[in-house]
Amino acid sequence: MATPKTDDDARHMRRALRLAERGRGRVNPNPMVGAVVVRAGRVVGEGWHRAPGAPHAEAMALARAGARARGATMYVTLEPCAHVGRTPPCVDAIIAGGVRRCVVAIRDPHAIVDGRGLRRLRAAGVRVEVGLFAAEVEAQLAGYLMTQRSGRPRVTLKLATSLDGRIAPARGFARRGADRWLTGPAARRLAHRLRARSDAVVVGAGTARADDPRLTARGVGAARQPLRVVCDTMLRLPVTLALLRDPGRTVIACGPRAPRRRQTALEARGARVWRLGAGRGSTRAAGVPPAALLRRLARAGCHEVLIEGGAALAGAWLDARVVDRIVLMIAPTLLGRGGLAWGPSAARRGRFAALGRAGSDAVVVAAMEA
Secondary structure (H helix, E strand, C coil), X not given: CCCCCCHXXXXXXXXXXXXXXXXXXXXXXXXXXXXXXXXXXXXXXXXXXXXXXXXXXXXXXXXXXXXXXCCCEEEEEECCCCCCCCCCCHHHHHHHHCCCEEEEEEXXXXXXXXXXXXXXXXXXXXXXXXXXXXXXXXHHCHHHHHHHHHCCCEEEEEEEECCCCCECCHHHHHHCXXXXXXXXXXXXXXXXXXXXXXXXXXXXXXXXXXXXXXXXXXXXXXXXCCEEEEXXXXXXXCCXXXXXXXXXXXXXXXXXXXXHHHHHHHHHXXXXXXXXXXXXXXXXXXXXXXXXXXXHHXXXXXXXXXXXXXXXXXXXXXXXXXXXXEEEEXXXXXXXXXXXXXXXXXXXXXXXXXXXXXXXXXXXXXXXXX
């Protein structure tokens, strides 16, 4: 992180970060951005990107500042754009507004930006400083940045496990008369927050059939519900699933040989069917290729993808080396042989990114190496 020149620099960039967060779940395929305009130590304008096609954060902040922007400093979390899209270039508005200094957290790697905005500002005589709170903005925009740099969304695998590293279908607990859930209420709330921060939630066909989940973010004030994706190679899902009761928000990803009549039946219930052929990134010939599905999700504007369902799906995506983070919610329970093992077919390394608790359960977040 670049060292702020003053305490005010740090305070105003933190404010821009908080403003940017208001756009989470509302602006895809655009990035979240926050901006603050300060003159003589006083905030005279603020803005954040609210929705695709709406004014960008910089334009909104400048509109609120009006003539007070002349000679001011702008703090913005991401490099201002210099191209014409659905809205005019932000750099033009900054220059026209008379901003003297622009403090930018990070450069935008998008191919149509990628330093052009910074060069335009400097050429116009605006003093540009880059790097303040860069790590924080990189974390906030992790999915967007990965999509631009790698052509696919960031993938988080979430699993509830026992102390002996086993997972089990909820129905298994119900048959034994125990509580339906492996983890407690606090861990389940965390799972819903992960859904709320994701653009798509992916499960396997086995999980969809066995548990009939809704895959919605509930009780956490979600800005919008994630796209629900089921990997079902031969389209054998029943049309009575809860996932199909909300037309237009469910995708069934299948293989090229799935029956057309099954596709017609699922589409009649409002699902979208994506046929994905085997190709680069497919490690299990019988399954839906993870890399192909991720490229399709990126084209649909998804930056953050959450994998939730099934030992087979978890293993396949780990084998494909497309899992970037693993969130393990560990219950103080031993399942023994009654639980299901999960994991890749070959060893992988990662590093602990966070360790904590959610009620009576432990939470481990690991960042996986490429």
